[in-house]
Amino acid sequence: MDTAYLIETIIKVVVILLIFSALAGIGTYFERKVLAFMQRRLGPMYVGPYGLLQVAADGIKLFTKEDIIPTNVVGPIFKIAPVITAATAFMAAAAIPFFPQFTVFGYTVHPIVADLNIGILYILGVMAVGLYGPLLGGMASANKFSLLSAARTAAVFISYEVVSGLAILAPIMMVGSLSLIDFNNYQAGGISDWIVWSQPVAFVLFWIAAFAETGRTPFHLIANDHEIIDGFGTEYSGMRWGLFFIGEYANMFFISFVIPLIFLGGYGDGSMLGALGLIAKVAFFFFFFLWTRAAWPDVRPDQLMWLCWKVLMPLAVINVVITGFVMMF
């Protein structure tokens, strides 16, 4: 391991961390605006032009708020829980190729922190660890609503994991690799090569599981404000709560990268156009997260488990079996 590689990796880590922390903030701005427009409102308008500096105002507020540890909470777990959510979200980003490789001053940059040969497994696994944040935070909070939220987190946890894992198994069988770069190269031939055409069921299943994974609206039951206050976030304030928030939005962005990389051709052949195409796809998937929040109702925890175990998992298994037969013969 030479020094250049080390420096390059550190720079990449810092850049990803900075960009996606900022994006998480700007994501909240987009979410407010999009939701507002869909509900015939204006959204934030006061801080800065068209409310653009609202993100900065919220950031200042979160950073300068008092860090309150309530009396009866389990201190260490309560303190570490938001860090788990935020840290795992960013750790998952290590195996995501955000761009095709490009050359700067004769130096070839691979915009991926670590091209693991088990990339997808790593991403799904680490993202799933992020759910320990709500789980531990909710259980340590000494608050009934937080406890309900923790129980729901466990329910979500055991439900969607099966679906996302089995759904992604079929594309993995086709590509024969777990690295996202291999996935991308498999589909580099153009739109007709996209895995979504041969694996539409897996695509839809993984997309649905992504909603459960990020806890977005149809499956927003972990922190449903109108049922259980803010769930695991009830006792949190200031930057600890902000870390939960950053983790959630960073997760949304990363899963919006993963879905196109696996199913929709990623950055294609590695040209500038392909890179812009990937950004467009990510933007669409992120927008879709906001879109569904404006349009769809939330499901109950039992409905989520019913959906995942009785509908989606059998479909995923059938999909895997059919894919296997098709590949065998």
Add this chain to the structure above:
Amino acid sequence: MKMEQFNDRNVADNGYFLVDIEDYPTDGWGKFKRVVKRTFRAELFVGLWVVLREMIKFDIHTVQYPEEKLPIGPRYRAVHEMKRLWESDAERCIGCGLCEKICISDCIRMDTKIDENSRKEVTEYTINLGRCIFCGYCAEVCPELAITHGGEYEQASEQREHFVDYAYMLTPLDKMKAGTQMEFEGFGAITPHEDERVKKTPLAY
């Protein structure tokens, strides 16, 4: 806005109809069929289209309150005003004290004296807005249409006992000169076309 549709109580032929709701399935096969039907009828996309349509139409209904304000009705009962006579710009209030008497929350307090022209004159007149329930009785009872309600509804105060006095409520003279004093159309006001409707008292009573 036409009021007929609200006053018409005959709902039978008014476009009302019974919503056609199927019975809930009771057996497993029926439930399965319902799930399949709902899945492939793409009901979820109807909702997606509705919100996207509203976003594209961009028909924003927000009123950016401190900068923009909704118009309020002329009968709105906000902070009181004291009107002047159109003919002489003199104060309409004759100090009769009826408003103080009728006020059900006891928020009006007035002092009067006889001035040099042997007319009653108001010396002190305050309304405790913290007590006032803006019922409009004072405006209704006023024989001179002097005390009325105005449209000023922004009354922030640092304490509950927030008073307005006579000078505050009285129409300023320059406004009077400009002829911009607004008559109150609510309780106690003269109804439109009052002249045509009034019947003369027969002299041979």
